[in-house]
Amino acid sequence: MTQHSPSLGERASRVRLLALDVDGVLTDGAVHYHSDGGETKVFDTQDGLGLRLALEHGIDIALITGRDSPMVARRASELGIAHLLQGRNDKHRALTELASRLGITLDECAYCGDDLPDLGAIQAAGLGLSVANAPEYVRVHADYVTERRGGQGAVRELCELLLEARGAWAGIVAGYRLPRQAAP
Template sequence: MVHIPVSAEILTQARTIKLLALDVDGVLTDGRLHYQDDGRESKSFNILDGQGIRLLIQSGVSIAIITGRESSMVSRRAQELGIAHVHQKCKDKWTVLTTLADELGLELKQIAYCGDDLPDLYTICHVGLGLSVPNAPEYIRSRARYVTQQAGGQGAVREICELIIQAQGGWDAIMAHYQHEQH
């Protein structure tokens, strides 16, 4: 079993999650932007987060990226991980998320959202499981139902994925799969 210290209330809510929506900068990355002399931008993604996303998708939970910026690197990473729902240049994340929920036939209580800044605040407060990261400002963290132990870009998304899988009873099957020779 995954050892993530969470309340029974959070585990109960995580049990119902069908969609995990994520911000990018500060959640899937550490929030830093790297600019090259030639004007190119680069981002760093955590490999542990990627594996967590793959495991969550395999367990039947959909993943969405909803970000205010636009980057070909985000599109590439989402494609590598099998993330079907990618929304970039979003000024109104709530509207994008509610439209996606309607398309997928989901109720808001079946959605978890993780963000780290003011454009994420309304969404964090109005989904079934609002999440944030320890590198977010206090006024964001204080309104989230759960704040990860790991920082954004440092395994926070992996922690969230494992929490949901644990709550939904899928962790033992994952461990059994990886403890045996893979074919």
Template sequence: MSEIAPDVFSNKDKVQLLLLDCDGVLTDGGVTWSEDGIEQKTFNIRDGLGIKLWQQAGFRVGIVTGRSSHIVRWRSDELGIDFVRQGIGDKVKAVSELLALCHLGWDSVAYVGDDLPDLPVIQRAGFGVAVADACQEVQEASDFTT
């Protein structure tokens, strides 16, 4: 395990809203289809536990994803996720709208992403997180890589 710089969590006390991309963050990044044409994704159960613990601590969580899928809605309903925005082309705009709804600023959001569409949000977020297999640009812009 790599050593974490002491100042990496300096903004953590400001974070009140956790926003996550879905594909490649909450899933393994793969998408499969059944013979009936039904889209399938694999979610990691440990992410669900982390989300529930975050919520139990009194914080809100949301998903902002470029794709649209009934499976994402089902999983987010199961976890009681506060905000779900699917089919989003402009993630900065979508997050800005959520922040306005919550009366929060960019410094109050932690955003977890993996790919180039997440980059502008990670650059603005109070705490940007890249998953371990995120593209290099996202890792370089993030405050922390898992």
């Protein structure tokens, strides 16, 4: 992991809720329509593991999207994400309402988005986040912009950032390693 400014790490350590836009953040933003009326979205499995690890370490997750998609509902269910707000174009209002319902402040929220509907939420959150593929006029308002593109590990990068700020990441990695064998 790269080193970040103390203020970024301090703000990241206070995050209790990571809220994410879906199209362009959790996916690459492409929607493939099929002749039978269905559609396809692609989700990154490394992002999924990052979200599960964040949940296991006390960071609540929310998906806030302007679209209404059964695939997003399925992915949220598979990952154990309880807060799914679909059909919400005013992401700032959705984030504010969710934070209030959860009894937390916006300062304890991180929000990641990639386009204009996300701008208010990025600015209002205690930790405003964006992805590498967002337009410059969105990225300039974020406290942190991922190196990875949406749908290609950007969410995993954010989860690692938050877990590292909590001091949990090294232990998580160590938990997956095999014990070192003594030399014969």
